[in-house]
Amino acid sequence: MITQETARKVLDEALKTGADLAEIYVEDVTSLTLGLEDSRIERAIRGADRGAGVRVFFGNLVTYAFTDSLDEASLMSAVQAAAAAGHGSSQAARIDLTERKSPLRFEIQKPFDSLSISDKAAILNRMDESARGYHPAIQQVTANYRELSRKVWIFNSNGVQVADDRNFVEIAGQVVARKNGTLQTSFAAFGGQVGLELLDSKDPVDEIREAAEGAIKMLDARPCPAGEMTVVMCNGWGGVLFHEACGHQMEADFITKGSSAYTGKIGEEVASPLITAIDDGTIPGRRGSLRFDDDGTPSQRTVLIEKGVLKDYMWDVVEARRVGRETSTGNGRRQSFRHMPMPRMTNTFIDQGEHDPEEIIQSTKKGIYIKSMAGGQAEIARGDFVFNATEAYLIEDGKLTAPVRGATVMGNGPAVLRQIDMVGNDLALDPGRGMCGKFQTARVSVGQPTIRIPSVTVGGTDEPVSGAMSV
Numbered sequence: 001m002i003t004q005e006t007a008r009k010v011l012d013e014a015l016k017t018g019a020d021l022a023e024i025y026v027e028d029v030t031s032l033t034l035g036l037e038d039s040r041i042e043r044a045i046r047g048a049d050r051g052a053g054v055r056v057f058f059g060n061l062v063t064y065a066f067t068d069s070l071d072e073a074s075l076m077s078a079v080q081a082a083a084a085a086g087h088g089s090s091q092a093a094r095i096d097l098t099e100r101k102s103p104l105r106f107e108i109q110k111p112f113d114s115l116s117i118s119d120k121a122a123i124l125n126r127m128d129e130s131a132r133g134y135h136p137a138i139q140q141v142t143a144n145y146r147e148l149s150r151k152v153w154i155f156n157s158n159g160v161q162v163a164d165d166r167n168f169v170e171i172a173g174q175v176v177a178r179k180n181g182t183l184q185t186s187f188a189a190f191g192g193q194v195g196l197e198l199l200d201s202k203d204p205v206d207e208i209r210e211a212a213e214g215a216i217k218m219l220d221a222r223p224c225p226a227g228e229m230t231v232v233m234c235n236g237w238g239g240v241l242f243h244e245a246c247g248h249q250m251e252a253d254f255i256t257k258g259s260s261a262y263t264g265k266i267g268e269e270v271a272s273p274l275i276t277a278i279d280d281g282t283i284p285g286r287r288g289s290l291r292f293d294d295d296g297t298p299s300q301r302t303v304l305i306e307k308g309v310l311k312d313y314m315w316d317v318v319e320a321r322r323v324g325r326e327t328s329t330g331n332g333r334r335q336s337f338r339h340m341p342m343p344r345m346t347n348t349f350i351d352q353g354e355h356d357p358e359e360i361i362q363s364t365k366k367g368i369y370i371k372s373m374a375g376g377q378a379e380i381a382r383g384d385f386v387f388n389a390t391e392a393y394l395i396e397d398g399k400l401t402a403p404v405r406g407a408t409v410m411g412n413g414p415a416v417l418r419q420i421d422m423v424g425n426d427l428a429l430d431p432g433r434g435m436c437g438k439f440q441t442a443r444v445s446v447g448q449p450t451i452r453i454p455s456v457t458v459g460g461t462d463e464p465v466s467g468a469m470s471v
């Protein structure tokens with residue numbers, strides 16, 4: 001995208017002003033979005049965006065400029081703007097850039113152009129027909145298809161030269177069922193860092209039909225009881241709770257600011273001994289996976305909590321330099337070339353436990369089982385959360401009984417983590433729908449086995465769910 005010689009000249013220009021580190025991040029993004037509403041394709045948008053960001057470090061002072069032209073003159077103007085804070089005149093040594101390859105294999109099998117746009121639109125039409133055909137009470141259906149290719153090149157004055165190629169397919173549907181003035185919304189969303197081979201393993205028609213089935217079932221459900229009670233949470237997408245209410249607090253920027261419950265707690269017991277939690281950016285096919293992060297650091301698997309003991313945080317280059325830590329954990333991520341990276345989760349999950357999920361239900365005398373959740377809200381710096389269930393059931397004498405509507409679960413993430421008393425052996429990652437919104441958007445995965453929280457506040461409400469796709 002830009003030559004090694006151009007990169008070297010631009011980086012040299014920054015070092016001449018006394019900077020101790022300079023970086024160029026180049027990005028080329030193409031996308032296709034199709035949207036269906038009211039049984040018609042309402043949107044078909046092709047997107048293309050490319051440019052570069054130049055970041056210059058003077059100790060802990062970090063400056064940034066970006067450009068959407070990639071010619072040498074534009075890059076030189078960007079670096080001069082970013083390096084304007086410098087007043088040194090160091091004799092920069094020649095930067096020795098050597099391209100480094102990742103051992104991670106994330107290649108896609110079926111490229112996006114292996115289906116035509118009309119074939120992709122036909123998928124959405126079939127989803128619409130399937131959901132509406134399921135039951136006359138299904139009164140609204142929306143469906144979306146998105147494919148995105150994001151190519152990234154990073155050069156820095158420490159000699160780093162890396163490239164990454166990230167390809168995503170995302171398919172989502174929403175159904176609204178209505179009966180006697182009661183509305184029930186349900187979602188189906190899946191995807192990953194994959195090509196169109198995604199469609200060989202998942203059928204969008206089955207997925208939205210399942211959502212329709214869930215919505216119809218919940219229409220007749222009784223209101224959820226409110227109060228302190230035992231909650232059993234589903235595997236997979238249930239991990240959104242850990243991501244939102246605990247994971248963010250293990251991101252190094254919250255740690256170095258001292259605003260996190262986990263600041264200064266490395267080596268201490270911060271969770272039930274049943275809890276091991278991991279951030280792993282190396283898993284093929286997952287939305288949060290990276291060969292190299294947006295600082296150019298190789299992605300890695302980081303154990304955050306091991307058997308209840310806090311082991312590490314998630315670091316990017318800026319925060320690692322701030323505390324004199326030698327390497328980052330490969331968690332530097334940015335929304336686009338217009339943004340500076342910050343510490344972000346990749347694929348974050350509570351690890352496998354020992355309990356059979358059936359046994360977890362059987363050993364619960366009274367409580368709520370949350371089978372499916374929408375999003376919710378969390379105050380990410382403290383971990384106070386409110387989450388909405390889209391499908392939930394009463395547990396009575398060790399059995400799942402009546403479906404209940406409008407269940408919300410609220411509490412504090414770090415406190416809940418200490419309480420969890422059963423962890424299932426059914427670890428699953430989410431179906432591929434997570435989008436994290438910490439100041440900038442980032443694709444992520446979340447996951448967990450079935451878990452049991454002995455006592456947490458449950459509220460019953462008929463408020464519509466919000467934030468269905470965000471984590």
Ligand SMILES: [Zn+2]
Nearest residue numbers: 436437438471
């Ligand atoms: Zn998040």
